[in-house]
Amino acid sequence: MAFKDESKPSGPVTLANGATVAVDRDLCIGCGACTAVAPKTFGLDSEGKSTILASADEDAKETIVSAKNGCPVGAISASE
Template identity: 50%
Template sequence: MEELILKNAAKPSGPVKLKNGWTVEVDRELCIGAATCAALAPLSYALDEEAKAVIPQTIDEDELETILAGAKSCPVDAIIIRDQNGKKIYPK
């Protein structure tokens, strides 16, 4: 298995800042390891050994649309995306 390089090793599930100023964070309490986020946006989301979603470094290479689609695919809305002003983009 390829080694997973996290975007922020100190905060595997974020919040992490994207190039455009958005922040992405996984609420580990909510995450149930359904993995639809990782299936839809494998550059942006992966599961750790506790089956909680973490954010790989490759999120920087992903399209915003895909990052957002991954968040929208989460059955428990555990992925929170904010704009550069801290305003929630998803979930609303």
């Protein structure tokens, strides 16, 4: 699994579209909802926490915002 920023797998990272995305690993329960909605942006790591993938620039900003809004514990932050 390749992360957008290898030093910060769960962000915050700024994408090509200008959005800054981060996952609060303490809140993430590893449900996988974000990986289903935005599979190019989010992936679960070996600890079952959501991370931001190197392919994140391939998802539309709207897709990432949908994933953010769908997170059941509010662990995703994404500037619009």
